[in-house]
Amino acid sequence: MTSSVAGHRSLPLQALLAGFLILWIVVAAFPFFWTLWGSFKVEGDFFSRADWANALTGPMTRAETGGAFTGQGYYGAWITNEFWRAGLNTLIVVVSVVTISLAFGTLGGYALARSGHRYVFWILMIALVFRAMPHLTLVSGYLLPFFQWNLWGHLPTAIIVLVAINQPFTLWMLTSFFQNIPKDLDESAMVDGCSRFQAFRLVIIPVMWPGVITTGLFSFLLAYNDFAVTAMLLDQQNQTMIPRIASFLGTTQTKGNVMFAVSAVVSATAPLFLLVMVFQRQIVSGLTAGAVKG
Numbered sequence: 098m099t100s101s102v103a104g105h106r107s108l109p110l111q112a113l114l115a116g117f118l119i120l121w122i123v124v125a126a127f128p129f130f131w132t133l134w135g136s137f138k139v140e141g142d143f144f145s146r147a148d149w150a151n152a153l154t155g156p157m158t159r160a161e162t163g164g165a166f167t168g169q170g171y172y173g174a175w176i177t178n179e180f181w182r183a184g185l186n187t188l189i190v191v192v193s194v195v196t197i198s199l200a201f202g203t204l205g206g207y208a209l210a211r212s213g214h215r216y217v218f219w220i221l222m223i224a225l226v227f228r229a230m231p232h233l234t235l236v237s238g239y240l241l242p243f244f245q246w247n248l249w250g251h252l253p254t255a256i257i258v259l260v261a262i263n264q265p266f267t268l269w270m271l272t273s274f275f276q277n278i279p280k281d282l283d284e285s286a287m288v289d290g291c292s293r294f295q296a297f298r299l300v301i302i303p304v305m306w307p308g309v310i311t312t313g314l315f316s317f318l319l320a321y322n323d324f325a326v327t328a329m330l331l332d333q334q335n336q337t338m339i340p341r342i343a344s345f346l347g348t349t350q351t352k353g354n355v356m357f358a359v360s361a362v363v364s365a366t367a368p369l370f371l372l373v374m375v376f377q378r379q380i381v382s383g384l385t386a387g388a389v390k391g
Contacts, residue, residue, distance in 0.1 A: 170360035206271030250332035274308030
């Protein structure tokens with residue numbers, strides 16, 4: 098009887114929580130789906146000042162293209178303005194930054210986690226300070242040598258700076274993951290004949306694979322979404338997607354094509370959505386493992 102009454106009392110609370118969750122999902126997802134819908138309209142409908150409902154019905158889209166939807170924005174962005182080059186540059190930068198950051202981060206994090214010296218704490222604190230600094234502060238230190246050595250404008254320059262910005266974060270995060278793995282695994286592997294590096298590669302890395310994926314995803318997001326570093330260090334031909342999207346908007350002196358930017362935004366956001374959906378379990382397990390200690 099008591100449990101039945103308690104269950105009835107909790108129903109309103111459950112309904113309230115469910116309603117709040119649904120409302121939060123709708124509010125959070127609405128901007129993306131609205132932009133996705135608008136990317137298949139013409140500018141006169143999606144940014145209509147006469148009636149916002151034109152973005153739904155699409156009268157000007159029908160008048161200009163003969164249909165309710167059009168792919169002119171995507172064709173203009175990807176083909177006419179060669180947005181595919183920015184996508185290829187982004188792929189090169191992201192893969193390079195994630196690979197280099199994880200390679201050095203796993204080795205450094207493992208060494209710090211297994212070290213018993215007191216300086217480990219200060220190394221991690223210094224790394225945290227560098228991670229908290231504004232990106233532009235770090236970029237300014239690279240500008241002079243890049244100009245003097247004629248390296249400005251090329252993809253390797255942005256990769257070097259992004260790795261330098263991201264490395265303290267990967268080092269800190271991976272050290273926390275390694276600290277949660279018992280040292281007995283290393284010792285057991287070495288008793289069985291493994292060297293220190295073989296124990297690291299064959300025993301430790303498979304155990305903390307969720308942590309590597311989680312750290313790699315955050316490294317990916319840093320490189321993929323970066324604007325300040327890539328906009329300052331890359332020329333027009335080597336731009337990544339985020340600065341390229343900004344160039345579609347134009348300036349006060351130059352008219353831009355807003356629908357190219359809208360279509361490019363959808364194109365740049367969709368891979369992030371798919372990536373999180375695919376790796377959601379590894380992300381949750383990795384963050385949970387890293388939150389226990391460190």
